[in-house]
Amino acid sequence: MSVISERLAKPRHERVVKNPLPWYTPRFWHGMRLSTWLSTLAKNRFAVSFSRLHTATSITFFCAFNSLFAAADRAIYGRRVAKVEITQPPIFILGHWRSGTTFLHELMIRDPEHTYPTTYQCYVPHHFVLTEPWLAPLTEKLIPNRRPMDNMEAGWHRPQEDEFALGNLGVPSPYLSMMFPSRGEVYPQYLDLRDLTEPEQQHWREALLNFFRRLTFRDQRRIVVKSPPHTARLQTLLEMFPDAKFIHIVRDPYKLFMSTVNLWKSLNEVQRMQGLGDQQWVEEYVLSSFERMYAAFDQDREFLSDDQLFELRYEDLVEDPLGKMRELYSSLDLGDFSRVETALREHLADVKNYRSNRYDLPEEKRDTIRQRWNGYFKRYGYDVQPEIAEI
Numbered sequence: 599m600s601v602i603s604e605r606l607a608k609p610r611h612e613r614v615v616k617n618p619l620p621w622y623t624p625r626f627w628h629g630m631r632l633s634t635w636l637s638t639l640a641k642n643r644f645a646v647s648f649s650r651l652h653t654a655t656s657i658t659f660f661c662a663f664n665s666l667f668a669a670a671d672r673a674i675y676g677r678r679v680a681k682v683e684i685t686q687p688p689i690f691i692l693g694h695w696r697s698g699t700t701f702l703h704e705l706m707i708r709d710p711e712h713t714y715p716t717t718y719q720c721y722v723p724h725h726f727v728l729t730e731p732w733l734a735p736l737t738e739k740l741i742p743n744r745r746p747m748d749n750m751e752a753g754w755h756r757p758q759e760d761e762f763a764l765g766n767l768g769v770p771s772p773y774l775s776m777m778f779p780s781r782g783e784v785y786p787q788y789l790d791l792r793d794l795t796e797p798e799q800q801h802w803r804e805a806l807l808n809f810f811r812r813l814t815f816r817d818q819r820r821i822v823v824k825s826p827p828h829t830a831r832l833q834t835l836l837e838m839f840p841d842a843k844f845i846h847i848v849r850d851p852y853k854l855f856m857s858t859v860n861l862w863k864s865l866n867e868v869q870r871m872q873g874l875g876d877q878q879w880v881e882e883y884v885l886s887s888f889e890r891m892y893a894a895f896d897q898d899r900e901f902l903s904d905d906q907l908f909e910l911r912y913e914d915l916v917e918d919p920l921g922k923m924r925e926l927y928s929s930l931d932l933g934d935f936s937r938v939e940t941a942l943r944e945h946l947a948d949v950k951n952y953r954s955n956r957y958d959l960p961e962e963k964r965d966t967i968r969q970r971w972n973g974y975f976k977r978y979g980y981d982v983q984p985e986i987a988e989i
Contacts, residue, residue, distance in 0.1 A: 624660075624740055625653065625869050626762055627777060629721035631668055632661040634768040639871075642778045647872040654871055667725035675727045675815070682811040684821070687841040689930075691824035692832075692895070694888060696857035697849040698912035703757050703824040704949075705923055706845075708941035711933070713819040715763060715809075717741070718754040723763035723809050727816060759825040760809060769805045772827065772887070779866035780875030783883050790830035790894040803838055830891040832898035843930045844902065846895075848978045849912040851971045852959050858884045881963075885970055892974060905931055911978060919946055 627635060635657060639646070646654045689706065693699045707714045718734045719726040726734075734754045741753050765771040770785040787793045791802060813821055828835060835842060862880050899907065908929045915922045920942060927935040968975070 624721065624737075625657065626721070626765070626773075627657050627869070627871075628660045629664065629723075629762075629766040630657075630661050631665045631724060631766075631768070632658070633665065634766065635661040637768070638774065638777065642781070642871075645778060645872050650871045664722060664725065667722070667729055671725040671728035679727065679808070679811050679815050682815050684807075684810055684814050684839075686820040687839050687843065688810065688821040688823060689843045689845065689932075690828050690835060691822065691845050691847070692829040693826060693847040694829065694849070694854050694858070694891065695826045696854055696861055697826075698847045698915060699824045699826060700757075701912075702845065702847050702915065703822065704945065705919065705942060706822045707757055708945055709822075709932075709938040710941075711819055711937070712822045713813065713817040714757040714822050715760050715813055716754060717752070717756050717758040719813065720758040720760060720763040721754075721766065723767050723812065727812055730816075757824070760806070760823050761825045761827055763809050764802070764805055767805045767809065769802055775883075776862075776865050776869035777871050779870050779877065780873055782879040783887075786887070786890070789827055789887060789890055791834050792894065799834070803834065807838065826891075830894040832895060832901065836898070836901055842906070843932070844907045845926065845930070846907060846909045847912055847915065848909065848974070850980050851967055851974055852964060854888075855884060855963070855967050855971075856959055885966070888971060888974075896973075905929070 627638075630638070639654075689712070691699050691703050691706065693702075703714070706712060716730075718730055722729065738754050761771055761773055765773050770788050772783065772785050772789055775782065775784045788802070791799060794802065810821060829846070832844070859881055862884065863877055866874060866877065866880075908926050910922055910926065920939065923938075923942060924935050927933065927938075974980070
């Protein structure tokens, strides 16, 4: 059987996305400091595959420069950054991976009174204050203009998850599983932060707060961040930012499952430093991390006041984006919606032809999802018997 025939013979839900990025494209780990990179390698016994040695070598080279730039950034700006006060409570976009958080984030940042962490800032959180004005433009062409997993716009200037910033700052993150994917899930306790020791909790808080201070030092506007793991961290985020606002987006669970499995397999392929292995652990990871995420969220949401949390379904947002955004602004008391309406219309016109991926979902997987995520189905009113999953 030919290679093409083998691919076509595989069920669509089992096809593996091959690395679509050129070899010179920076991986997440290129943004670490040398100490963080070497420490992470040591914890994984330096198990870098021969086929990834050139990538690991380039990461080591750039991490050394990151350490130098970080030291210079700290020497020049450290004292001023430490004095920054975050006067405007952040807005956190919550929701499971592939639930529409990126789309919602793109809508929220059209507001001229909002700012956000860029991809560059999340790659090199320890020196972007110093280097972003000149190094980001010089390296922009190394970044693909589309995300490989969903074809959405990408680039140094585009919004990014602050979870990547935390990882590159040396904070343990579940995202580090992408580096050595054949070893499976890592740092599950850092999803909801509940089982961390007090020093670990303090380290996590200080890293996030310092990153937010650095963002505010560069831009005084209100920070809007999106990071799916924050969905499980309401208690900690509220303790840090008691007046923060939260937007929670949900989506059809069947579509979430297949799309998230595809996401992790794609990221594992792109970011790995070793062979992939069979990746059989990914599906169970998606199921169990969802359960942990929403166990924490359902418990902590009771601490939020009515004007702190707005929930919406992805399907409703796509159907009537302006209407849902107007409702969101009113519910969270975010000010005059007219200041952002024109920009929203222009953005929506630009993305109107976007089409999501589509996968078949086998009946046995639907059964598993129905059983394990039943509470989510019921709370958010999703039908448990769709014919297919479109992602």
